[in-house]
Amino acid sequence: MFNRAFYSAPLEQFLVTNALSISGEISAAHTQQLQHQQSRAWGAEIDILKRELKLCSADNTHIFFEFMIPRMGRRADVVLVVKGVIFVIEFKVGAQQINHADLRQAHGYALDLKNFHSGSHDKFIVPILIATNLAKPTPLQALFKLDFAFDNVASPVAIHSGQILNVINQITTSLKQVEFDANQWAASGYLPTPTIIEAAQALYAQHNVEDIAKSEADTQNISQTSQQLLQLIHDARERKCKVICFVTGVPGAGKTLVGLNIASTHSNPKEKEYSVFLSGNGPLVSVLQEALARDRKVRIADTLASCRRQTEQFIQNIHKFRDDSLSGAVPPEQVAIFDEAQRAWNKEQTSKFMQTKRNQIGFNKSEPEYLIEVMDRHEDWAVIIALVGGGQEINTGEVGLLGWLNALDEKLVIGMPITLQIY
Template identity: 50%
Template structure:
């Protein structure tokens, strides 16, 4: 098969050859005299993609081969035995050596014969990163192309179709509607929002939609990734285009919610969009935070609305119809002034009695903290609960779907239930613990293959990791951290700059090192919450701040797609700010649950 398409990556494999029981993945670099590391990673990525997401390839040997057509390999090396999942490490070949390499592989391995017809017609069930998904959508792929369709998950297209139907009904019936979409961490809520915005991106159409997020790093990274990809494509076509011109069009489609809010402050009329999609809606500001900001930064001393109420009011300015879509993560509030989803419900009850409310059936779960608010609207006749508005299975980790459940039980101090959850997770998803950061770094490097991304994440309160060269106040650019390659010191690969919960929320890596400081300490009855001020740790006593810190660790511990290592330092007896008993109970708790130690 020539030019074999991989929808998730938006690329094509030069040649796929099926011989007996082996899948050969060939990447040709015409005119090249050497084998570049980026090209080796490219062919490795193709092999990994087939292994992970193409069902007929799951149990077969896969051999990635890079051919530099002008290179001369004096004596081809014997292939290194394949990894546990039957993927060979990439093999470098010139034109003359290719036949001999393929024969050698076939002689070294045995297995089930591949039926070419079955293989070609086999189901492709991708699990893209949010960056890959955004690129694929903006390159014309549908959400069906880049999402799982197996029986274990509600397909993203089901939820997308439900929202599309709500938009159509709202337009036809001239009604104003709000829709709450929930999902476990990594379930694809952001992807659903991007899909709707991408589907309705024509400003001349009254279905025109805008994707809004208050998550600055997410907005920056997605905009930059899409812009770079578009510029690359245009250059490959021989067209001249500036990065600035592309970025201007991308910014219109993916906006920071605060820019949208500020524009509505300046203009009294309705926004151009009839549909607004708010990502991570639970992080919108409460009344106190909004009033404080409006007074100090915008010159509005008498502002009387929380951010959710003001944002709904902006769409309410339309005389005919409007739709607000709130994408909601449970237990994801991580910063001062974030209101939670209850403020959206309170705003509807207080100020928008005529709005139709579509609610995920899981919004009643304890992690969303909306029981009190939902009770206020339970008797409204324009409230509808719907199972299709909840995404119950994590798409972030294609290796283990129950990681978020495990982390929830771990943070809720339920060791028995955590052990049961861990037993299901570790079959396909390695999680290990260590006291040594250098061991953790080596673990990341040895487990990642191809261009699989890895990095170190820490709590924004982790002030006493400086002895390990981790400084949370050191400037870090999430665009470089998430998008640059292995050769760039600013990238996550270098394991020098670290990301906090504010940088990584909504994004993910393949392999993660979570370095656990003394800000969040285990005790038998509860977690102890601390903040380091000046030269010592202080107890955090406000329940909201305690919840933010717990949620920060929830975010950090659910960023990895393929596996993670958790570092709990040993501390230092001579340092009163890093006493061993600040760290030992946390490490022992994780060990007792059953995490493997390295």
């Protein structure tokens, strides 16, 4: 049986196994000429981890030494799976300072896992650089604040070896991820993730959503969710009613893919079920618009300017949509899809911004309240699809799912008829 790592064991087994035995197992798996310096480095890593992880929760915690990233020809020094979070640890034994090249190396291993290891596509990954002789941190430096990219890979953390348990506990406590079987995860093979750009291009080229889902999310669930939402949109139009749908799931589950599928299916303004995909991620919106425009140009031999007009009409920045609606006009789209709806602003944040930046004196609504009000301007029917991510910390002023439910309570009190669906 192929072994993904030179050494692999549950943490409780690692902690009670003789260090020389572990080092010997790692050395035996090493197929190239072994340098004494490398053996010493493994010994130091084992001693540090045994010392620092002895108080770590051993339940379903697994450790891997020299974890091979499929097809990349690279091995991460240590990978720890703790409470549903993957920690990729790069040791620099004897180093007294942080080197930016080493940070990039640790971050690169995490990105390789995310993009090329199928079991890692939907996981939170934290790259850690340990300079073993780094000066011990002050209490203030012992606090960690991670920035996660859209793919749930954190920016690299550089720490002293004595901070390992602290950083693991802080991160796992804040993320609260569902635990998974580390051996099954490790055994999953090579599978590159299609980027959201590639996915959008495939949808816009009229491929079926299940053709491009691959392994980031369950193909069947994505297809079924898309079909159910399309049917609800059609039913809302036929029955002349207003519907709000919440599509929830962890990052990587395929929510954005579902939203893009709906928007691309009804991207023609002349359609009765004309839809718009709205995101507060400005760079993502710009890149998607441009990528789809260039793709359309190649496929239909139209001018790039014309293609840009086509793609910009159904993928838009939610803030521009919001500001354009201040005139009180009814939006042409009957269906609005809000990506990362959990990041909508609360009443205090929205009101402050609208009054100071948009000169809307007296504005006193949360973003969900306002966006619901805008779509309610349609006299006959309208559909809101809110894509809500789970397993993410909410930043200051962001309402989460509860903010949308509270906004609905306000509307229901004043008699706005709404059908609520959650998937």
